[in-house]
Amino acid sequence: MKGPPWPLGFVSFLLFAIPILGVSVPRRTSNNRKSTIQMIGYSPTKTDDYVAVQMQAEAGYIVGFEPIAHADRVHHMLLYGCEVAYSQEQFWTGMATCGSGPSHILYAWARNAPNLNLPPGVAFNIGHEDSSIKVLVLQIHYAQPFVGNVMDYSGVTLHMNDEQPIFLAAVMLFVAGYPIPPKMQQFQSNMSCKYDHETDMHPFAFRTHTHAMGRVVSGYFKHGNEWTKIGKRNPQWPQLFEKIDHPLKIQKGDMLAATCRFDSSNMTETTPMGHMGTNEMCNFYMMFYWEATKPDPFPYGAVCGGNEQPELFGTEYPKEGFELLPPRPELEHTALQSGRPFGIIEEAKIQKIGDITLGQISGLAFDQQKNLFIFHRGSRVWDGSTFDASNHLQDKKPIAEPTLLMTRFDGNTPVLVEALGGNQFYLPHGVFVDVDGYIYTTDVGAHTVTKWKKNGKKLDLVWRFGEEFVPGSDHGHLCKPTGVTKNGDRIFISDGYCNARVVELTADGKYKAQFGAPGTGEGQFQLPHDLVLSPKKTLLVADRQNGRVQELNMEGLVQSVVSSSLFTNIYSSDSFEDTIFMVPGENSYNRFTQDEIPISVYGSRLGTGLLEFAFSPTSERFGRPHVLRVSPDGNHIFIGDISEKGATLWKFRIQHDSSTESHTLSGATYYEKASAAYGAIKNKASTAPLTLTFFLLLGVVAGGIYVWMKKGRRRANPQNAFDRKGFKRLNQEDTVAFFTSDSESD
Ligand SMILES: *[C@@H]1O[C@H](CO)[C@@H](O)[C@H](O)[C@H]1NC(C)=O
Ligand SMILES: *[C@@H]1O[C@H](CO)[C@@H](O)[C@H](O)[C@H]1NC(C)=O
Numbered sequence: 001m002k003g004p005p006w007p008l009g010f011v012s013f014l015l016f017a018i019p020i021l022g023v024s025v026p027r028r029t030s031n032n033r034k035s036t037i038q039m040i041g042y043s044p045t046k047t048d049d050y051v052a053v054q055m056q057a058e059a060g061y062i063v064g065f066e067p068i069a070h071a072d073r074v075h076h077m078l079l080y081g082c083e084v085a086y087s088q089e090q091f092w093t094g095m096a097t098c099g100s101g102p103s104h105i106l107y108a109w110a111r112n113a114p115n116l117n118l119p120p121g122v123a124f125n126i127g128h129e130d131s132s133i134k135v136l137v138l139q140i141h142y143a144q145p146f147v148g149n150v151m152d153y154s155g156v157t158l159h160m161n162d163e164q165p166i167f168l169a170a171v172m173l174f175v176a177g178y179p180i181p182p183k184m185q186q187f188q189s190n191m192s193c194k195y196d197h198e199t200d201m202h203p204f205a206f207r208t209h210t211h212a213m214g215r216v217v218s219g220y221f222k223h224g225n226e227w228t229k230i231g232k233r234n235p236q237w238p239q240l241f242e243k244i245d246h247p248l249k250i251q252k253g254d255m256l257a258a259t260c261r262f263d264s265s266n267m268t269e270t271t272p273m274g275h276m277g278t279n280e281m282c283n284f285y286m287m288f289y290w291e292a293t294k295p296d297p298f299p300y301g302a303v304c305g306g307n308e309q310p311e312l313f314g315t316e317y318p319k320e321g322f323e324l325l326p327p328r329p330e331l332e333h334t335a336l337q338s339g340r341p342f343g344i345i346e347e348a349k350i351q352k353i354g355d356i357t358l359g360q361i362s363g364l365a366f367d368q369q370k371n372l373f374i375f376h377r378g379s380r381v382w383d384g385s386t387f388d389a390s391n392h393l394q395d396k397k398p399i400a401e402p403t404l405l406m407t408r409f410d411g412n413t414p415v416l417v418e419a420l421g422g423n424q425f426y427l428p429h430g431v432f433v434d435v436d437g438y439i440y441t442t443d444v445g446a447h448t449v450t451k452w453k454k455n456g457k458k459l460d461l462v463w464r465f466g467e468e469f470v471p472g473s474d475h476g477h478l479c480k481p482t483g484v485t486k487n488g489d490r491i492f493i494s495d496g497y498c499n500a501r502v503v504e505l506t507a508d509g510k511y512k513a514q515f516g517a518p519g520t521g522e523g524q525f526q527l528p529h530d531l532v533l534s535p536k537k538t539l540l541v542a543d544r545q546n547g548r549v550q551e552l553n554m555e556g557l558v559q560s561v562v563s564s565s566l567f568t569n570i571y572s573s574d575s576f577e578d579t580i581f582m583v584p585g586e587n588s589y590n591r592f593t594q595d596e597i598p599i600s601v602y603g604s605r606l607g608t609g610l611l612e613f614a615f616s617p618t619s620e621r622f623g624r625p626h627v628l629r630v631s632p633d634g635n636h637i638f639i640g641d642i643s644e645k646g647a648t649l650w651k652f653r654i655q656h657d658s659s660t661e662s663h664t665l666s667g668a669t670y671y672e673k674a675s676a677a678y679g680a681i682k683n684k685a686s687t688a689p690l691t692l693t694f695f696l697l698l699g700v701v702a703g704g705i706y707v708w709m710k711k712g713r714r715r716a717n718p719q720n721a722f723d724r725k726g727f728k729r730l731n732q733e734d735t736v737a738f739f740t741s742d743s744e745s746d
Contacts, residue, residue: 031162033060036610037079037138038068038155040091041566044142050095052139054085059127060160064117067109068610069154072342072656075143079107079156081126081133097139102132102300105171105285107156108207113240119204122289123165132299147343147655149618151600153611167202167289172302174219174258174284182267186215188322189282190313192257193304195221197297201250201288205241206231209283210260213271218321219258219284221250227318230286234324235260237331241287250288256304257317258284261324340655344601344615344637348412348651353405356419358647361640363431363441363483364629367406371417372629372638374405375431375441376647382427386445391471391479391498393445398423404431404441404459412651420459430483430494430530430627438462442493444480447471449493451509463509465493473499475511483530487537487554494528494541502528502541502556515556520546522558530572530627534606540580542573549573549582551606562604564611565590566597572627576634578606583625583639599625601637601652617650625650 037055044051069077082098097103106124107116118124126133140154176189195201208217208231218232233242250256260282264271271280290297351358353374360382363375378401387393402419409415421428427445434440439452439459448466452459471479480497489507500518502525505511516525526545534540538559539552547570548563562580571585581603588597599622600614616622623643630637639650 033160034066034157035060035160036068036155036157037136038153038610039138039140041151041153041614042091042140042142043149043151044145047144049093049142049145050139051091051093051142052086052097052137053091054082054087054135054137055090057081057127057131057133057136058160059131060162061123061125061165062106062118062158062160063123063165064115064159065107065109066115066157066159066608067113067154068157068605068608068612069109070612071110071112073142073146073150073152073613074109074154075141076108076110077141077154077156078105078109078139080104080137080139081106081124081131082135082137083132085135085137095139097137098135104133104301105173106133106136108241109156110238110240116241117159118169119167119289121166122169122204123161123167124169125165144341147341148345148652149600149616150342150344151614153613155610157608157610165292168292168296169287169289170296170298170302172201172256172286172288172298172304174256174286174304176258176260176282176307177273177305178282179273180213180262180264180267180271180280182264182269182271184262184264186322187262187264188313189260189262190257190307190310190317191259191282191284191304192255192307192309192312194308195250195252195254195256197295198252199290199294199297201290201297203230203244203248203250203286203288205243205287206233207239207241207283207285207287208233208235208260209239209281209285210235210262211280212236213262213264213267213280214260214282215263216261216322216324217258217282217284219256219286220318220321221248222255222257222312222316223251227316229318229321230258231284232321232325234328234331237328241285255309255312257309257312258304259313259317259321260284261322343655345653345655346617346619346650347636347653348649349617349619350414350649350651351646353407353414354416356402356405356416358649359403360626360642361647361649362429362626362642364627364638364640364649365431365433365439366629366632367433367437368435370408370632372407372409372414373431373433373439374407374414374640374649375421375428376403376405376640377428378403380427382444386427391447393426393469396426396469399425399428403428404439406454409651414649418454418457420454420457424459429481429496432484432486434486440484440486440491442478442481442484442496444482444497445469447478447480449478449481449484449491449505449509465505465509465511471498473501475514478503482528483532483542485531485533485539487533487539490554492531492539492554494531496529497527500525500528502531502539502552504554515552522561523550523552523556525550529570532574534575534580535577536606540573540575542570542582544569544571544585547584547588549580549604551580560607560609562602562609562611564602566600566602566611566614571625574628574630575606576630579612580604580606581628581630581637583622583628585624585626585642598622601625601628601639615652617652622650623648 080097081104083101084099086096086099125131174191176191178189214235219230220227359377361376365373378399380399402422403425404421406418407414429444430442432440442449446468450464451462466478478495479499481493481495483494491505493503495503501514501516504513525543528541529544530542532540541550547568551559567584568588569584570582573582583601600616603613623641625639626642627640637652641648
């Protein structure tokens with residue numbers, strides 16, 4: 001194996017990959033577009049690991065945020081809008097986010113919060129001449145290292161357009177810096193600022209934040225003599241932005257006030273404010289909008305960092321603002337950091353099943369009883385002399401030994417249930433088992449696809465499509481067909497090494513339709529090497545030499561495409577819920593540095609086209625993965641490897657925290673489930689009249705330098721702990737051919 005040993009190779013690859021990852025992938029439809037900032041394939045190295053990536057802010061207006069992450073990998077993500085990033089590098093470790101100058105929080109994500117869409121007409125202004133947001137910095141907090149070789153690509157897709165919005169959005173941070181004396185059941189930290197700008201502010205969401213000692217945080221404003229609540233929340237609950245469901249207006253001359261209530265009865269010493277877990281914080285975030293035609297009241301970030309009228313709290317501040325909210329154990333529980341680290345663990349490398357030594361493993365399929373069918377080539381190997389120049393098989397003797405092994409796993413040991421297919425196959429490729437137990441196979445040597453009925457130890461032929469040993473591209477022939485799958489009565493074949501098409505057959509094996517053509521465009525293929533049906537009932541075609549997975553509907557219209565600079569080929573893919581898993585069969589090379597990129601399995605959120613994570617074995621590198629299948633329960637990944645060192649069946653287990661639900665939740669389903677989960681929490685609540693429509697944060701946090709205070713524009717108390725370098729880590733914090741050769745051997 002050339003190149004440095006695996007971990008070093010990957011690390012050095014990462015260094016070079018940085019310029020091409022974590023960058024924006026603009027997609028335009030009229031003036032609506034998406035831009036994604038994502039992690040570079042990072043593997044956290046310690047508990048509470050904070051890292052950041054930056055990207056230039058492309059000029060536009062953000063109207064929504066779409067997280068590409070899952071709580072079982074990521075504790076929280078914060079998106080900052082900065083004038084200058086902390087570092088010149090694309091990626092850095094530590095809690096730093098913005099450099100000097102204005103610093104705004106635009107978005108925060110945790111705990112599988114769903115997409116956030118701003119109210120109609122409201123948007124964040126970034127990248128323009130008149131915006132102080134020139135750079136976006138995504139900070140990710142990983143609670144714990146992953147188990148196994150797992151790399152993370154979590155990120156946020158910004159939904160943007162170029163339309164000048166009616167309202168511009170920002171977030172005001174209220175922050176107090178009083179140290180907390182010990183042994184007090186109730187200690188109150190107060191903030192108050194007079195609003196002194198002509199532009200009216202309309203708060204529409206709020207977020208509260210403290211560490212472990214915070215019990216309640218509230219914010220109000222006073223207009224004339226009347227106090228109005230902006231929001232109140234227990235900071236031990238998930239620290240999401242909570243929507244304010246009635247219109248509010250803050251005008252010049254109004255008094256803004258907020259307070260944090262702490263319980264320090266267990267403490268023996270004074271607790272200072274700061275980012276460390278042992279420090280405390282007192283933050284109230286108010287998300288607001290103003291009319292875009294009016295001047296921006298806080299071009300450098302909005303902060304209320306002082307207490308102009310401390311006497312208000314003893315006399316006028318609504319008493320309710322100090323009172324504890326009724327306990328909500330289910331919320332307090334939800335907010336706890338997950339205990340079990342995310343991991344993808346190598347469990348087994350199988351080369352023999354009973355007495356049978358596996359040959360090149362070309363296909364894998366599960367049946368309804370969770371048996372795994374292993375389709376292998378026994379002693380036969382596909383090499384340069386297997387076919388002549390016109391794709392005719394040279395050795396027309398079938399493989400004598402059983403090539404289709406029906407197995408059942410006992411832990412990590414496969415037990416042979418039935419050895420099938422002796423003397424029936426020439427060069428096995430794909431296999432699929434339908435709900436009724438019929439087996440479908442493709443044979444690249446015979447240029448056929450066959451439906452079989454398992455009859456005891458035998459396979460009985462039901463029908464066969466394609467003329468045996470005669471390659472062709474018309475409606476009666478196939479040419480080295482690769483994969484086969486079924487949707488209801490419709491049978492789909494990826495065809496294959498010499499044709500670049502998907503052929504549809506009727507249930508009784510007659511030609512019905514086809515789509516696809518050779519090429520690199522959407523819906524075109526260069527060696528469609530595998531196809532499966534996704535849970536959305538779309539076809540996922542591993543478009544091998546184009547290095548991508550195309551998601552198509554039954555008529556061949558492209559729904560989404562997953563490709564990346566990380567791989568130049570994809571041999572196989574499968575999906576579970578909303579995650580597409582895909583694997584290259586050969587190493588790829590960085591297109592700038594030509595550095596080798598070792599083979600990993602990549603996970604992408606179905607429909608987004610974006611990578612979310614990757615993993616590879618821990619014991620040694622993959623050889624030549626040919627087929628990948630996910631177990632029916634979604635917990636295991638199997639990979640058939642046709643390495644010259646010996647065919648290997650790899651088994652991996654996905655470990656995720658049970659409290660974060662399934663590790664993959666799909667497209668629409670993902671968001672439905674997330675809302676349903678929050679809905680359930682809400683419904684379980686015994687009392688609270690709060691309408692907890694959790695949605696996620698965005699906002700603006702002042703640069704810490706620009707502290708808004710009415711008089712004297714004093715700096716904040718130096719003990720003030722601004723969150724600008726990231727929210728502290730805290731257990732309660734809220735918390736995705738030109739075929740070089742058409743043979744499969746080198
Ligand atoms: C104080 O500590 C005790 C014992 O560890 C614990 O049960 C209690 O909940 C703590 N109280 C507070 C307010 O943190
Ligand atoms: C905040 O206000 C409350 C109510 O007047 C008061 O008891 C408390 O001491 C104040 N906190 C500080 C730090 O001054």
